[in-house]
Amino acid sequence: MKTQTPYPQGDAFHASLRTRYRVATIWQILFLSALLIAIVALTALLYKVVDGAFGYIAYEYKDDPAEFTPTPVNELTKEELLVILKEELSSGAYNKLNNEQPMQERSQADLLNLFLERLVRIDTKGTWSMTDSLLHKAEIQAEVKEKYSNAKLEFRSWLTPQFLVTPMSSKAEFAGVRTAILGSLWMVGLAILFALPIGTGAAIYLQEYAPKGWFTSLIQTNINNLAGVPSIVYGMLGLAVFVRTLEAFTSGSMFGVTDSNGRTVLSAGLTMGTLVLPLIIINAQEAIKAVPDSLRQAAYGVGATRWQTVWHHVLPNALPGILTGSILAISRALGESAPLIVVGASTFISIDPDGPFSKFTALPIQIYQWTTLAQSEFHAIAAGAIIVLLILLLTLNASAILLRNRYQRKY
Numbered sequence: 159m160k161t162q163t164p165y166p167q168g169d170a171f172h173a174s175l176r177t178r179y180r181v182a183t184i185w186q187i188l189f190l191s192a193l194l195i196a197i198v199a200l201t202a203l204l205y206k207v208v209d210g211a212f213g214y215i216a217y218e219y220k221d222d223p224a225e226f227t228p229t230p231v232n233e234l235t236k237e238e239l240l241v242i243l244k245e246e247l248s249s250g251a252y253n254k255l256n257n258e259q260p261m262q263e264r265s266q267a268d269l270l271n272l273f274l275e276r277l278v279r280i281d282t283k284g285t286w287s288m289t290d291s292l293l294h295k296a297e298i299q300a301e302v303k304e305k306y307s308n309a310k311l312e313f314r315s316w317l318t319p320q321f322l323v324t325p326m327s328s329k330a331e332f333a334g335v336r337t338a339i340l341g342s343l344w345m346v347g348l349a350i351l352f353a354l355p356i357g358t359g360a361a362i363y364l365q366e367y368a369p370k371g372w373f374t375s376l377i378q379t380n381i382n383n384l385a386g387v388p389s390i391v392y393g394m395l396g397l398a399v400f401v402r403t404l405e406a407f408t409s410g411s412m413f414g415v416t417d418s419n420g421r422t423v424l425s426a427g428l429t430m431g432t433l434v435l436p437l438i439i440i441n442a443q444e445a446i447k448a449v450p451d452s453l454r455q456a457a458y459g460v461g462a463t464r465w466q467t468v469w470h471h472v473l474p475n476a477l478p479g480i481l482t483g484s485i486l487a488i489s490r491a492l493g494e495s496a497p498l499i500v501v502g503a504s505t506f507i508s509i510d511p512d513g514p515f516s517k518f519t520a521l522p523i524q525i526y527q528w529t530t531l532a533q534s535e536f537h538a539i540a541a542g543a544i545i546v547l548l549i550l551l552l553t554l555n556a557s558a559i560l561l562r563n564r565y566q567r568k569y
Contacts, residue, residue: 207548210541211317212288214295216302216309217331220279231270231278239269246277258509267320275332282331283309285534317542325508326524330535333528335543340510341423341503341518342492342550348427348514349434349491354484357438361480364439365446366468385436393500396429401501410515421502424514429497434487441483445476478562485558489551495522521547 166174223231226242234242240261244252255261255272264272274280283306286298291313302311324334368374405420406412408428449472457467504519505527511518521543528540 204548207541207544209288210538211545212315213291213313213538214286214298214311215314215535215538216283216285216306216311218281218283218306218309220281221277223278226273226277231274234266234270234273236266236269239266239273242277243269243272251276268324271320271324271332275327275329280329280331282533282535285538316538317545321539321542322546325510326506326519327508328506330528330533330539333536333539335521335524335546337507337510338519338521338524338543339546339550342520344423344511344514344516344518345426345430345498345520346488346492348424349431350484350488352428352431353435353438353487357435357484358442358480361439361442361446362468362473365443366464366472381436381439385440388496389433389494390496390500392429392433393497395432396425396497396501400425400428408515410513413515415515418515418517421517422515423511423518426498426501426503426518426520427514429501430491430494433494433497434484434491437487437490438484441487442476442480445479445483446472448479449475478564482558482562485554485561489554489558492554493522493547493551495520495526498523499526521550 165171226246227234227238229238243255243261247255252261261269284302286294291298299311302309321334322339323336324332325337327333364374364378368377400408401420408420408422408425409415409418410422410424411418453471453475454467457471462470498520503523504517505523507517507519509517525540525543525547528536528543531537
């Protein structure tokens with residue numbers, strides 16, 4: 159009686175081997191295609207953003223600068239600009255600007271922007287993308303010469319150092335993202351202070367202390383589900399709880415603040431902290447799980463208590479993973495806009511937030527507001543703001559990678 163082998167033999171084996179290699183090659187091609195599609199899509203997105211942040215702009219001065227000073231605009235000193243603004247602006251406008259930030263403390267570039275914005279007043283006639291500016295330069299020059307004979311045409315980078323340190327303005331040529339950046343940083347800082355200790359503590363309890371049973375499983379399931387809840391739902395939660403129910407706290411009225419309501423950067427920070435809290439708990443649990451049980455058993459073997467084991471052995475080894483997951487979670491909060499709209503972020507504000515009870519805006523809100531306007535110059539500065547937001551997100555993600563690589567321990 160012949161014994162049947164479970165594997166093909168001879169020609170059947172070689173045919174089976176060729177089939178397996180063919181299938182493996184097909185899957186390899188599919189995976190490579192997916193990677194190439196992702197790279198192409200990301201490249202197209204980045205190019206579209208960069209394409210809008212650079213290009214030609216045609217503009218005219220509504221009032222001739224020579225009416226205010228015989229000195230060329232680019233040669234005006236800080237002292238000359240202070241004198242011109244003091245003399246030409248109305249007392250009310252000058253005092254308002256001085257209250258926002260003392261005129262003597264402003265930089266020469268800031269004063270020059272005020273001179274151009276408030277007195278000379280630039281009138282933008284048209285803007286062109288970087289691609290059109292590079293490929294159709296002659297046609298653009300001819301169009302500007304024909305339609306706007308008095309207009310100046312210059313190639314402009316909308317993303318400049320001045321753009322980063324200038325507050326919001328009703329004129330795109332003078333608008334910046336300083337207020338939005340500070341609002342985002344305040345919000346993220348408050349979210350970290352709220353969510354990181356609570357999330358880490360919850361993860362430690364669930365992983366090291368909570369008894370295994372149906373109740374713990376129910377809590378774990380709900381945490382996992384909350385991590386996938388749409389962000390707008392957290393915005394509604396923040397509106398109901400932090401803005402309205404806890405208004406006395408989030409507005410600062412219980413601390414003597416009288417010029418604010420519940421729609422403050424504190425409410426936004428608590429809302430974003432709630433949004434990323436499930437993510438921080440899950441990431442911290444995974445980091446704690448990765449710590450080998452042999453470390454725990456060794457600590458117990460020399461008489462350490464459970465808390466001593468957690469504090470001196472588990473947490474130090476899990477800390478890189480906890481920090482990495484927390485930074486990536488905060489990156490999500492930095493890019494969210496829907497909860498902030500519900501909580502009450504301002505779409506136009508030129509005053510920097512100076513505390514947790516300040517009114518605020520954030521980079522995603524500022525970008526959204528600029529893209530909804532009809533003027534093309536606002537779309538250009540929105541592209542510049544998107545680049546700033548991407549740089550902030552990439553910086554946070556790079557920090558997470560560096561922390562992981564620097565402190566990760568292999569067992």
